[in-house]
Amino acid sequence: MNRLKGKRALITGGTTGIGLETAREFLNEGARVAITSRNQASLEAARKELDSDVLTFISDAGDAAAQKLLADSVRQAFGALDVLFINAGFVDLRPLEQIDEAAFDRSLSVILKGPLFLIQALLPVFANPASIVLNGSINAHIGMPNTSIYGAGCPDLPRPHALRRTRVARHTRERGQRRANLDCAAQQCWIFRGATEVGSCLHQGAGSDGTIR
Secondary structure (H helix, E strand, C coil): CCCCCCCEEEECCCCCHHHHHHHHHHHHCCCEEEEEECCHHHHHHHHHHHCCCCEEEECCCCCHHHHHHHHHHHHHHHCCEEEEEECCCCCCCCCHHHCCHHHHHHHHHHHHHHHHHHHHHHCCCEEEEEEEEEECCCHHHCCCCCCHHHHHHHHHCCCHHHHHHHHHHHHHHHHCCCCEEEEEECCCCEEEECCCEEEECCCECCCCCCEEC
């Protein structure tokens, strides 16, 4: 099918799991897709499995400076971007007494810092309109053992309304032109609505029909 025909999408952490399957579905729906990973071997494996013209970029999701480089690469490859799916994550499970500063910094860099600076770097690249999807987690709400760092970082991702106000809507007001809708998918199912809308079954933040416009 071609419900995403002509759309240009970037999926971070797109070589395994949710990211890989999202890339597969987007490609099946006619989108042009780019995926990222820190590991060249995993990128090559994903490219071979997808068996398509998927673009691959080496990028560390927790490195703020790398986000600007990634945005530049996306601009050169696509010209503009219709969909950003922030899927890259990092889970370091350890009891509270074993957490050190390095573990804390690495986790929060991938979960919070990297996504913020990637969105910032892509602001001039986003098409008008564009969609930003954050792959969040319900972990902060379920009290899972050994997830103190992960749980502390995740609440800020599953709050698209606050992110929309601070990141996207403010940019829209200042520039008076671009519009980007930001929502969070929390480990639930994907749905598609029409040729120009990508949606998900969201636990919060979406429209009444679950679509991202």
